[in-house]
Amino acid sequence: MNLRLGTRGSALATAQSGQFADAVVAAAAAAGVDATVELVKVATKGDVDRGSLVGLSQTGVFVTALREALLAGECDFIVHSLKDVPTQPYPGLEVVAIPVREDPRDALCTDGRALAELPQGARIGTGSPRRAAQLLAVRPDLDVRPLRGNVDTRLGHIGEDLDGVVLAAAGLNRLGRSADATEPLSVTAMVPAPGQGALAVEIREDAPAELRELLATLDDADTRACVTAEREALRVLDAGCAAPVAAHATVAAGRLTLHTRVIGHDGALALNERNSGVIAEAAAIGRSSGFSLLGRGAERLMGRA
Template sequence: MKLRLGTRASELATTQSGMVARDLERAASERGIDLEVELVHITSEGDVNRASLVGLSQTGVFVNALRDALLADECDLIVHSLKDMPVEPHPELDLAAVPEREDVRDALCTLGATLEELPAGARVGTGSPRRGAQVLALRPDLVVEGIRGNVGTRLGKLHDGFDAVVLAAAGLSRLGRLDDATELLDPQAMVPAPGQGALGVEIRPDADPAWADVLRSLDDFATRAAVTAERTMLQILEAGCAAPVAAYATVVDGTLTLRARVVNTAGTLALNETTSGPAAQAAALGRSTGHTLLGRGAARLMGGTK
């Protein structure tokens, strides 16, 4: 049996998709199913539009082209970085698997200095308002500037006038480039993005159960519960990738703990909220956290109020 896995053509996307393909083939083999998964490259607006992604990313710029290809039967399954996916479920697709999460932390990449050691006025590059706001909260004397591009392009900024760039540790790890990180930032100080480090695999509801059930076996309960809480909170806040909103949930012995943070873009004001409860109630915990943050004024912070 052959399957077509739709993916963006970037190095990170194909690496992530290749991981899912190998895991799916391995799981099928363990069930006595001969399965071969080939990667099909799909081009998105984000791959051809070199402008800033802030705003564009709110509509899931890296997701829509993949979904269109899946619905058009150009592929059988698609893999996303979960933090790039819109929080609203697609009405015609099934999020069949959320595999076990990678490292959720953000990675500071420099030519040797840690965040604490960077000199005042140092230029820090990031394409994420969440990262930028939290960097400024920790070091208001730094200068945060927007950058975009693939991992290699962003790391190249260190030799092009930037003193530091901040990337997801998960991406560096999957590319075998974690050694490029000078410092992995504590998720208590630099709270990750909702869904960071996790992948989502979507299929059509009418997919052949012969392989769809194998794919569903890759789903990791703790990871799905954690990202469900994080993304439900994001949905309640009606915030996208352009908002400085952070969330990180962990599951220990069936108990989920959700830590959420909303920061203004200057990094001068922040709201923090922590909620715990049964992992089986992940969505409810995310909703209650989001409503609590709204009640405390999160909308004003997301709107840029200083």
């Protein structure tokens, strides 16, 4: 079986896609099937456009070109960072697998100083309003500045024009750069983005049964339940990357617990919602959390009221 995996061309995307390709080959071998996986690199709007991405997440800035390549038959399946994927289904495609999640936390990268040790007015770079708002909630004195670029570019600002940057721990781990994380930030103080650390594997609805069954063996039920709850809350809130919305779910003893947070851009005000239930109720838990936050004034914090 010779397969083609569509991926963005960035170092992080090719690293995570390459790791998943290895998992596919191993899963096929375990089933007695000889498989190869070729990476097909696809340029996306998010890779080409060097402007700010704030407000563009709901257009699928990092995923649309991949999906079009899949539908055009240029590849057999695609891999996304789930937090970049819009919450609405895409016609003709389906998510066949969500593998075991990587570390969902954000990580502070500095010259070695933890967040509490940084000086008054320290300059921290991030391209995420969610991260910016939660940093200011903990340290209102920080000078939080917009930042784009790949991991190496962002880390290169430390000691130059910035005292630190905040990146996803999962990305650092997948790149073999976990040593660059000075301080992993707790999911309580810095609630992650919905789906952060998780991957989504998409196929065409008419994909061969053999491919569908192979990829489905790499789906992780607990991870799927957690990100389903997180993304349902995000969908109800109708929030993109311009809104400081965070959600993190965990599973223990057959029950799922979801923490959803909407926070004002300056970090001064935040709404938190915590709900739990059996895993089978993951979507309902997410919807309930989202509607509850809307009823408590979330739209005002997101700048829509």
